[in-house]
Amino acid sequence: MAETAEDLEDLTRTESVASSADSPESTPKQDEAQTPTARANTTKPSKPETKRNAFTELMAPKPRAPISQAPQSLASKASQVIRGVWRGALIEYIEHPERFPNQVLRVTAHTVLIKDAFPKSTIHLLLLPRSPAHYLLHPHTAFADASFLTTIRAEAAEAARLAAAELARQLGSFSASNRARDEAVGRGVPPDRLPPGRDYAREIRVGTHAHPSMAHLHVHIISRDMRSERVKHRKHYNSFNTPFFVPLADYPLAEDDVRRETGYQNANLRRELVCWRCGRTFGNRFAELKRHLEEEFVEWRAE
Amino acid sequence: MAETAEDLEDLTRTESVASSADSPESTPKQDEAQTPTARANTTKPSKPETKRNAFTELMAPKPRAPISQAPQSLASKASQVIRGVWRGALIEYIEHPERFPNQVLRVTAHTVLIKDAFPKSTIHLLLLPRSPAHYLLHPHTAFADASFLTTIRAEAAEAARLAAAELARQLGSFSASNRARDEAVGRGVPPDRLPPGRDYAREIRVGTHAHPSMAHLHVHIISRDMRSERVKHRKHYNSFNTPFFVPLADYPLAEDDVRRETGYQNANLRRELVCWRCGRTFGNRFAELKRHLEEEFVEWRAE
């Protein structure tokens, strides 16, 4: 899977959507921050050699919350509850996207787009709304707000285009239906005169999980394949391949939509495994599904 | 555990109970027997470098039983059913003890005494009755025969003495109550004038399993400790440390003895784990019990 990891690295460099990050990976200030008194609330990674992400960032040593504090709003208290536990890890990307130049792909007024730290497909991005009024809401609640939904949908569409372009870059050379375009690129044909290639946008899905584990609102932008060594158990797979995955297009959900029901969604996660591509069933035999997905991947990318 | 393995090797050499084995480990005939036509019913190990035991012996490739055979007695048919499957592996020790000089400790008119191939304690022997009229019976049935029981008991007692002597040899130097004897041995005191040491016979248990998996009647002669890397799961442990283990002294069982009941014995195998020495309970936490048994072993051998 090293190939995949390297290719995802490339994704940060291929597009014109430069992140707003402007701080270099390492600065003298970080070394100064090693003294406990200098750390205070702005946490820094204690081991510079550790690859930085929101998890290491969030879990970095910090003093216990002081007994005497300035009065807080209810909103910031809620945020405080989340901070410092894994459920709240995404807040770091939202509040400090510039700290993660390797993960953050795009920052707009409304969202931060990052690479999922544990991608479940060849391409797996997360779109994180920045609005504090929304970002701790359950997706079903947040996307009941029509205006907010419209905003996020537009950003998600842009993210999906980016994901499709990266998928084309990574897999285009394996694709039969993309061959003419691929060869034209090889001949130096300018972009505006290239023949249409495979429609990779069709292979990108956009949606939420019915029961997110990470507290902050996030929309998955994920390629169809489910080929990743990070897919390690049934729930990983079923969370993207049953109605537990709620397409962003389906929002707002009707009040009586069955997908709101906890029991129904828990059952979805425990369903028998079914190949997303050929429909073959695998019961509980996850390892067998994994081997099968490898074969399907080869055929899928060759379409 | 290499120490244990080596010490068990020693057991074949320490006592005067020479096995009846007289054939060397390897003969030219075995190589001749490699051709399929020469194998017939007397199976040979196909890979000479593999350490030989009844399992490799029994499982070695052999031709299917020929369609046309001489008429057989019912007894030999029963034996035929067992032959060639794991449940019948012990027959090789019974019929061909001379093939296993490293496993067989003693052969008498009535029994073969072997080292268990997967010992569940520091000392773990199996006493195999040679009587074809008994050796495929369930232990509860076989030991309802008073005369047979008397014979096997006498042999088992001898086997237990052998086991105790080997335990003393392996562990005597760690034992407080054995120190005087140990030091006397060191000073060259003749055996008949040695002070009494620790009573290792008390640490040897003799009995059967209520539901044996190996088809041929076998009596376990096992040291008390249960310290062995071959103890790998709960059933291994509980089969020796619940009423699933039936002391030979308890035979014949009464008709209404609860230990005859299948449901009761299956429950015994699934019981929560309890340390045989201190009575501490471990629920289902087998790994924790294993670590605890290591500590108990050190204290037990120091008694």
Next chain:
DNA sequence: TATTCCGATAGTGAC
């Protein structure tokens, strides 16, 4: 429905 580690549980096949 975060991951990771450890370990308990279950099914299979065995020349």
Next chain:
DNA sequence: GTCACTATCGGAATGAG
């Protein structure tokens, strides 16, 4: 209640000095 192998399932901790 044979073993050995593979895998599934289940709980607990989760950073760092």
